[in-house]
Amino acid sequence: MRAVEGAGAAARGAGPVEGAGTATTEPATELPWHHRHLLDVDGLSAADIALVMKTTDAMKEILARPITKVPVLRGRNVTIIFYEASTRTRVSFEVAAKNLSADVVNIAASASSVTKGESLVDTIRTIEALGAHMIVMRHGTSGAPYLAAEVFSGSVLNGGDGWHAHPSQALLDLYTMRAHLGDLRGRKVVILGDVLHSRVARSNVWTLTAMGADLWICGPTPILRGFDAWAARWANGRGPGGHAGFTVTSDIDAALADADVVMALRLQRERMDAGLLPSLREYAARFGLTRERLAAAKPDALVMHPGPMNEGVEIAPDVAVLDRSVITEQVTNGVAVRMALLYLLSGVHAGGFPEGSIGG
Amino acid sequence: MAEMRVGETVKLLEISRAWLVDPVAGREGPGEVVVRDGILEAVTWLEGDEADAARAEGGGPGGIVVAPGLLDIHVHLREPGNEDAETVASGLAAAAHGGFTTVCAMPNTTPAADEPGVFARVRAAAAASGSPVELLLHGAVTVGRGGERLAALGELADAGAVGFSDDGSPVQSPVILRNALLYLGMLGLPLFEHVEDPALTAGAEANEGYVASVLGLKGWPAAAEVAAAQRAIAVLAAVLPDAPAARLHLTHLSTAGALDAVRRAKAAGLPVTCDVTPHHLGFTDEWVAGSRRWAWEAVDDDGIARDPWADRAFVAHPYATSCKVNPPLRAAEDAAAVLAALVDGTADAVATDHAPHAQVDKEAEFGLAANGICGLETALGVLLAAVAAGRLTLARAIEALTTGPARVLGGRPGRRGAARGLVEGEPADLVVFDAGETWAVTPAALASRGKNTPLLGRELPGRVLLTVADGRLAHRDAEA
Numbered sequence: 051m052r053a054v055e056g057a058g059a060a061a062r063g064a065g066p067v068e069g070a071g072t073a074t075t076e077p078a079t080e081l082p083w084h085h086r087h088l089l090d091v092d093g094l095s096a097a098d099i100a101l102v103m104k105t106t107d108a109m110k111e112i113l114a115r116p117i118t119k120v121p122v123l124r125g126r127n128v129t130i131i132f133y134e135a136s137t138r139t140r141v142s143f144e145v146a147a148k149n150l151s152a153d154v155v156n157i158a159a160s161a162s163s164v165t166k167g168e169s170l171v172d173t174i175r176t177i178e179a180l181g182a183h184m185i186v187m188r189h190g191t192s193g194a195p196y197l198a199a200e201v202f203s204g205s206v207l208n209g210g211d212g213w214h215a216h217p218s219q220a221l222l223d224l225y226t227m228r229a230h231l232g233d234l235r236g237r238k239v240v241i242l243g244d245v246l247h248s249r250v251a252r253s254n255v256w257t258l259t260a261m262g263a264d265l266w267i268c269g270p271t272p273i274l275r276g277f278d279a280w281a282a283r284w285a286n287g288r289g290p291g292g293h294a295g296f297t298v299t300s301d302i303d304a305a306l307a308d309a310d311v312v313m314a315l316r317l318q319r320e321r322m323d324a325g326l327l328p329s330l331r332e333y334a335a336r337f338g339l340t341r342e343r344l345a346a347a348k349p350d351a352l353v354m355h356p357g358p359m360n361e362g363v364e365i366a367p368d369v370a371v372l373d374r375s376v377i378t379e380q381v382t383n384g385v386a387v388r389m390a391l392l393y394l395l396s397g398v399h400a401g402g403f404p405e406g407s408i409g410g
Numbered sequence: 411m412a413e414m415r416v417g418e419t420v421k422l423l424e425i426s427r428a429w430l431v432d433p434v435a436g437r438e439g440p441g442e443v444v445v446r447d448g449i450l451e452a453v454t455w456l457e458g459d460e461a462d463a464a465r466a467e468g469g470g471p472g473g474i475v476v477a478p479g480l481l482d483i484h485v486h487l488r489e490p491g492n493e494d495a496e497t498v499a500s501g502l503a504a505a506a507h508g509g510f511t512t513v514c515a516m517p518n519t520t521p522a523a524d525e526p527g528v529f530a531r532v533r534a535a536a537a538a539s540g541s542p543v544e545l546l547l548h549g550a551v552t553v554g555r556g557g558e559r560l561a562a563l564g565e566l567a568d569a570g571a572v573g574f575s576d577d578g579s580p581v582q583s584p585v586i587l588r589n590a591l592l593y594l595g596m597l598g599l600p601l602f603e604h605v606e607d608p609a610l611t612a613g614a615e616a617n618e619g620y621v622a623s624v625l626g627l628k629g630w631p632a633a634a635e636v637a638a639a640q641r642a643i644a645v646l647a648a649v650l651p652d653a654p655a656a657r658l659h660l661t662h663l664s665t666a667g668a669l670d671a672v673r674r675a676k677a678a679g680l681p682v683t684c685d686v687t688p689h690h691l692g693f694t695d696e697w698v699a700g701s702r703r704w705a706w707e708a709v710d711d712d713g714i715a716r717d718p719w720a721d722r723a724f725v726a727h728p729y730a731t732s733c734k735v736n737p738p739l740r741a742a743e744d745a746a747a748v749l750a751a752l753v754d755g756t757a758d759a760v761a762t763d764h765a766p767h768a769q770v771d772k773e774a775e776f777g778l779a780a781n782g783i784c785g786l787e788t789a790l791g792v793l794l795a796a797v798a799a800g801r802l803t804l805a806r807a808i809e810a811l812t813t814g815p816a817r818v819l820g821g822r823p824g825r826r827g828a829a830r831g832l833v834e835g836e837p838a839d840l841v842v843f844d845a846g847e848t849w850a851v852t853p854a855a856l857a858s859r860g861k862n863t864p865l866l867g868r869e870l871p872g873r874v875l876l877t878v879a880d881g882r883l884a885h886r887d888a889e890a
């Protein structure tokens with residue numbers, strides 16, 4: 051979350067990433083990266099984000115080579131533990147770690163002793179005893195990675211926790227937007243759909259407002275709950291330093307008008323069962339991203355979706371396959387961003403939290 | 411004093427250059443007290459030049475303070491059933507360390523105190539502890555606190571119950587609530603209601619609002635408390651024609667809306683009382699995000715909550731489960747309303763809702779961790795911090811910990827009666843603390859088995875030097 055003050059910035063034993071394929075024995079270059087963990091994006095400065103973007107550029111170059119494997123994390127154990135079902139994110143992390151030559155251990159929580167009632171703290175200690183240097187964790191409870199970070203002596207990378215944060219997703223979304231639009235200052239970005247239950251939306255609020263985008267959050271009022279309070283707090287420049295305010299509305303026409311980016315979020319059937327919304331049909335009719343609605347956006351507006359999609363609900367099938375849809379590009383960029391994050395985190399000193407600081 | 415042990419009668423104690431607070435006499439000022447053979451032999455109020463001289467020598471309200479022993483009408487001592495979290499003995503030791511000489515234990519033990527047999531067990535544990543702190547007992551309203559059938563209310567009353575509550579849960583059914591108020595009205599005893607609409611709090615994790623939104627925690631709306639408070643008051647009004655002695659006490663109120671409801675009910679003459687906790691007036695929901703500034707420091711000059719992210723107010727990890735409590739820590743505006751209600755008398759008492767938990771129940775994901783904050787040992791310090799900040803008078807703080815809660819208990823305020831003053835000739839029952847000296851809240855410093863407080867690592871004002879209950883030593887500071 052927030053930076054560990056006083057932690058060394060040196061990337062221990064990690065060479066410059068440009069030469070990563072061959073030059074791991076070269077003298078270490080210090081990277082201005084001060085975070086031992088990546089638990090949230092709220093503590094990332096604009097410079098931190100720029101470094102992730104730059105490092106991702108280098109990883110994209112590696113991915114363009116005939117052989118995409120580099121020995122940067124050779125001998126490092128990356129343990130991936132997912133307490134929630136996920137294919138896309140888990141495989142993306144696994145591919146990223148393997149591209150960097152890490153030893154990867156995959157734990158599906160349902161198949162582990164978690165089902166026997168082992169506590170998260172016990173599980174993390176066990177993973178550490180088995181030799182993990184880094185943990186990538188997905189958990190259904192907001193804040194769970196912070197608990198893991200308190201007991202684990204290596205680095206924890208949050209692969210998504212509850213409704214709270216999905217840092218690697220927000221960073222790959224940002225990378226994808228910048229690849230097409232460059233500087234995002236003043237660019238209108240619309241996040242459309244179920245933000246209440248969305249860690250993707252929360253993390254994107256932090257990264258996009260840090261970049262100065264004109265962020266709009268849109269959906270039916272029951273699933274915007276809490277975001278009004280958030281936007282009100284940040285209005286008129288009263289938010290955290292460097293973060294722009296954002297707009298929350300249930301007026302989809304106002305939201306989509308002249309948008310540069312439209313990101314639709316998955317709407318789950320469970321929301322109807324909980325009595326939050328009348329029906330998927332009604333949602334699709336009022337808030338589904340269709341060609342007709344998209345016509346109000348800029349002609350070349352990007353269409354994004356973190357997946358998995360409910361085609362015909364939050365996004366029309368013919369919109370998902372438009373030329374300006376970058377949904378599969380998001381997946382490709384996800385591997386590069388996760389390689390960059392694993393690389394950056396691997397270089398930070400292990401050990402306890404420095405006195406008087408908090409794990410960032 | 412040097413060789414005295416807990417439980418022994420205080421042979422001789424002379425305190426001079428002290429600031430005396432007597433909420434019964436409505437008086438505070440410099441003075442001296444003498445305790446001999448357990449009896450409060452002399453209370454001397456200094457006047458004129460003598461008083462000025464005493465103040466000049468450090469005998470002011472910022473120095474050594476002598477007040478009547480404190481009374482907490484809402485604690486959880488966990489015995490029987492969860493002795494890993496607390497026992498009667500450790501809970502009474504914690505009370506004494508906090509300056510309390512009387513505590514009222516809630517009945518949500520395992521088994522619940524829904525019949526007198528559980529009372530007997532708890533009283534035996536209290537006797538065995540040797541503590542002179544008086545333990546009063548609340549009975550359950552319904553069998554097993556299940557909310558369906560009335561507990562043995564009359565038998566529990568005969569066994570000495572001072573009040574009745576299903577605390578931990580509300581009495582969900584308005585029909586059962588009505589019937590319990592009618593029956594307890596017949597017995598002349600108060601019903602302590604934990605006001606919460608569980609349909610609005612299913613799965614809730616933190617106060618609904620800005621902080622919970624940013625942290626992705628499921629919102630715990632103020633409306634769940636406000637709606638339940640309004641409903642309980644409406645049910646009370648409906649039973650009064652049949653049960654004029656019915657009394658409703660709403661415990662641990664945390665929202666401006668519920669306190670407004672009590673304010674209006676009192677103005678209308680309804681027999682409603684309420685208490686507030688130190689944590690709901692001193693802490694806010696931003697503590698869940700890692701801030702530790704006092705509630706009165708978390709609002710701007712217009713009374714609007716500040717932004718802890720913008721202020722970089724974080725000094726602790728976010729999602730600390732020591733901040734997870736029911737009702738949840740609220741927004742700074744609600745905390746300010748809680749303090750205002752204490753100042754204006756809408757809140758009759760401060761109660762700690764002391765809720766110790768074993769480490770295993772707190773060392774978990776935030777959403778899965780147990781609710782509760784330990785309060786017996788830090789209540790005085792939190793109130794003194796508010797006093798030091800000019801938000802509360804010392805006299806009102808002491809009143810809310812002595813005569814206020816005694817009035818809530820009505821006809822059964824314990825062996826000391828409702829008049830908790832500094833009365834000569836009675837068994838000494840008092841607390842001596844140094845308002846000018848701080849102490850460090852550390853696990854080792856806490857007598858409670860529960861170490862679950864977000865104040866750990868912090869210095870609090872008001873080190874308790876001595877607690878005397880019923881003429882006997884209950885607590886003495888190691889350095890005093």
